[in-house]
Amino acid sequence: MALKLFNTLTRSIQEFAPLDPQKKKVGMYCCGPTVYDFAHIGNWRTFVFADLVRRTLEFSGYDVKHVMNITDVEDKIIKRVRENKTTLREFTGRFEAAFFDDLKALGCREPHLKPRATGHIPEIIALVEKLIARGVAYQAADGSVYFSIEKYRGGGCCYGQLLKLNLDEMRAGERVASDEYEKESVADFALWKAYVPADGEVTWGSPWGQGRPGWHIECSAMSIKALGETFDLHLGGEDLKFPHHEDEIAQSEGATGRPFVKHWLHGAHLLVEGKKMSKSLGNYFTLRDLLAQGFTGREVRFLLLTAHYRETFNFTLDGLHGAKTALGRIDECVGKLRELAGSQTSFAGDPASIAPFVKALNEDLNISEAWACVFDWVREMNSRLAQNTLTPERAAIALGTWENFDSILGIGVKTEAEVPAEIAALADERIAAKKAKDFKRADAIREELKAKGWAIEDTPKGIKLKKI
Ligand code: AMP
Numbered sequence: 160m161a162l163k164l165f166n167t168l169t170r171s172i173q174e175f176a177p178l179d180p181q182k183k184k185v186g187m188y189c190c191g192p193t194v195y196d197f198a199h200i201g202n203w204r205t206f207v208f209a210d211l212v213r214r215t216l217e218f219s220g221y222d223v224k225h226v227m228n229i230t231d232v233e234d235k236i237i238k239r240v241r242e243n244k245t246t247l248r249e250f251t252g253r254f255e256a257a258f259f260d261d262l263k264a265l266g267c268r269e270p271h272l273k274p275r276a277t278g279h280i281p282e283i284i285a286l287v288e289k290l291i292a293r294g295v296a297y298q299a300a301d302g303s304v305y306f307s308i309e310k311y312r313g314g315g316c317c318y319g320q321l322l323k324l325n326l327d328e329m330r331a332g333e334r335v336a337s338d339e340y341e342k343e344s345v346a347d348f349a350l351w352k353a354y355v356p357a358d359g360e361v362t363w364g365s366p367w368g369q370g371r372p373g374w375h376i377e378c379s380a381m382s383i384k385a386l387g388e389t390f391d392l393h394l395g396g397e398d399l400k401f402p403h404h405e406d407e408i409a410q411s412e413g414a415t416g417r418p419f420v421k422h423w424l425h426g427a428h429l430l431v432e433g434k435k436m437s438k439s440l441g442n443y444f445t446l447r448d449l450l451a452q453g454f455t456g457r458e459v460r461f462l463l464l465t466a467h468y469r470e471t472f473n474f475t476l477d478g479l480h481g482a483k484t485a486l487g488r489i490d491e492c493v494g495k496l497r498e499l500a501g502s503q504t505s506f507a508g509d510p511a512s513i514a515p516f517v518k519a520l521n522e523d524l525n526i527s528e529a530w531a532c533v534f535d536w537v538r539e540m541n542s543r544l545a546q547n548t549l550t551p552e553r554a555a556i557a558l559g560t561w562e563n564f565d566s567i568l569g570i571g572v573k574t575e576a577e578v579p580a581e582i583a584a585l586a587d588e589r590i591a592a593k594k595a596k597d598f599k600r601a602d603a604i605r606e607e608l609k610a611k612g613w614a615i616e617d618t619p620k621g622i623k624l625k626k627i
């Protein structure tokens with residue numbers, strides 16, 4: 160049963176087929192955070208969606224290489240570095256660390272590679288040089304280097320692959336004289352931004368003088384370096400389709416002459432209480448705000464995972480209370496099954512319960528249907544438990560079923576309150592590594608946990624975490 164996903168490039172639901180001739184390896188790039196503040200709950204919707212895609216692929220047996228960049232140089236960051244009278248690294252380092260703590264608290268598997276833009280300046284410069292050599296980029300009078308959409312299209316390439324663009328409206332070819340636009344056409348975008356005094360110490364040398372990279376080129380340079388000139392999957396929130404992703408395609412295909420990405424996946428946005436989130440409306444939440452209100456990472460994850468990724472999701476605090484109740488039902492059922500199973504184990508689970516769940520997710524990640532399968536299973540287990548018709552063997556098989564569900568949902572076992580989210584996330588990753596028979600990784604995680612002061616025990620009832 161093959162996985163089908165909506166591809167923004169073809170505007171259709173397509174069967175996912177990796178480029179790898181062995182059909183095993185999958186390259187997946189997700190545009191990461193711009194680290195100038197704590198990520199908000201809208202950002203988290205997109206990153207939890209990326210985690211769902213990765214887990215679904217891994218469940219299907221693919222060997223996923225998950226890359227997520229860190230945008231650590233950009234206008235807003237530079238402004239805040241100036242305001243805070245600090246250095247770029249000091250400023251972004253704080254938010255980057257917070258981002259990965261939050262990612263773990265939300266039960267997301269850590270990306271295999273987390274490249275920073277500032278760590279890839281030579282690759283970015285080389286890519287810009289390539290674009291200039293190919294005649295699709297030029298240095299303007301202000302010293303900045305721009306991508307020429309007209310030249311790119313003149314060479315037979317298509318600009319507007321993800322969205323239908325009205326290029327006439329974008330007034331291609333017209334020179335706009337303003338402070339901001341020294342470029343030949345308004346549609347052109349900056350690859351390399353010439354130094355201006357407001358950049359302070361955030362500057363690098365280049366063949367075009369001092370300056371810094373544009374945002375779009377960062378992602379092209381880092382994704383090509385990590386995954387090659389053509390790779391399988393590229394993800395992000397829907398707001399990134401244009402111009403960010405369209406520009407990534409233009410830069411990458413303009414430089415390599417090869418198709419950039421096979422499947423583009425975009426997650427719809429999140430609203431809060433029906434409105435666009437904004438600090439002034441008072442409906443702006445970071446994960447930390449919600450944790451401070453007593454909610455947990457798994458409750459937030461559960462809620463974010465209740466809606467289909469292509470539908471706008473309305474986040475409410477009532478919804479979060481509902482998540483608490485729903486998780487309580489699952490925890491209670493799994494807890495009773497554990498008691499009954501005793502020392503019996505079964506990792507395989509019951510195929511009759513697992514198959515419809517997987518089938519739903521294979522249909523363009525039909526998460527509502529997948530949750531319906533989970534709650535049907537909870538209902539059935541509760542009724543069998545109530546009627547005393549489950550043997551310890553059947554209870555163990557049921558627990559195996561839950562573990563199969565949860566390797567995609569990532570809700571996790573209910574952990575004791577004193578187990579920090581970071582430790583629980585590592586334990587979850589170790590379960591996944593063992594399931595994938597990656598025992599080297601599982602052992603490495605055990606050591607990592609030990610170094611952090613925690614011992615992990617495999618018991619017939621599942622894992623046990625103990626403070627050393
Ligand atoms: P940023 O840190 O602003 O670069 O955004 C990181 C990711 O969050 C991007 O993939 C955005 O598309 C996504 N994003 C931003 N706002 C929202 C929102 N309200 N709902 C869902 N995703 C969002």
Ligand code: ZN
Pocket residue numbers: 189190191378403
């Ligand atoms: Zn990007």
